[in-house]
Amino acid sequence: MSACLGVGLAACCGFRVFVPMLIAGIGTKLGLIGTMGGFEWISSWPALFLLGVATVVELGAYYIPWLDNALDTIAGPTAIVAGTLLSTSYLQIDSPVLDWGLGLMLGGGSAGLIQAGTSLLRLGSTATTGGLANPIVSTTENAASFGFSILAILLPLLTMVILFVILIYIASRLLNRRRVTFTKPAKP
Template identity: 60%
Template sequence: MEWIFGLCLGVGLSACCGFRVFVPLLVASLATKFGWVAMTPGFEWMGTWTAFFVLATATLLEVGAYYIPWLDNALDTIAMPLAFAAGTLLTTSFVDVDIPLLKWGLGIIAGGGTASLIQTGTSMLRLGSTATTGGLGNPVVASTENVLSFGLSFLAILLPVLTVILVIGLLIFIGRLIATRGLRTKKARINGAGTTMRNNLN
């Protein structure tokens, strides 16, 4: 049952990678350094001071960059693979099973998949903000993401099971959002094709 607790912890932190890639890594490093949580063998390096300072620097740069106009949307193009990698790493580092294929499989599917889906949702939100406010609303989006990333990361350390429940609700919401947007895009294409055909007939 201990591995299930580790999976909940890893998935909770991985979800936060969808908001900010380095924040949950930094929180996990800090928690490991002070003995709040324990990494599985092979991942103890995340609890070193070197890892902490590197991740702290990366976090400051990432958080600050999302307040720079145009750069925030540009960062979203590289955030997806980084979030997937970070989510995979975090979940794998906490799942204490002796079968490498299962360990990394859970990391990739549960951790990387969760981080990627949430990152997709935040990118859509930022694009919508850019389109409707000309980018003026993007700092609000960035601040909300920062709060969620830090808040959920610490909550995952303290109450991992509760965090996973919240993450599942968030994933359902984002899944519906993506499906709705896809349906609207499909309808728009059909309507556009119909209009073009009528124009050609006329």
């Protein structure tokens, strides 16, 4: 579960660098998820404040036509670093070398892959529409970053609720079947 959480949050860094880190910090602060030892700083008040400011600046900067393409060149390596950091902070592995190695491969790789795709999308949008469609692309990326980050945190809880509902349904069907079997009158 921790690997899925880390990789899911890391992949969201490919859309926006700071949004998944802010969502992860809030989720950790609320006790919904827990980090490995040494990464508790992500839920500290100073970190949440700085991540909040960085998120607002990043979201706003992508709506400035010439700045959005420039940000994509910086966001590529930054997304890989943020994805590595996020996935490493939630991987429950005792070996630091293995933890950071997997964090780089899984988290950094997924963040870099998503970032490359969004950069190509923005480049295509700029080339075909002269940048007029870039705010639509930015809004979609913002929504994806927020939505998928929240989903990555809440998915284990939602999965447990769904499994619980399925088990209750199966149990009620089995009880109803037995009740019908016991209450049928015997044929003479």
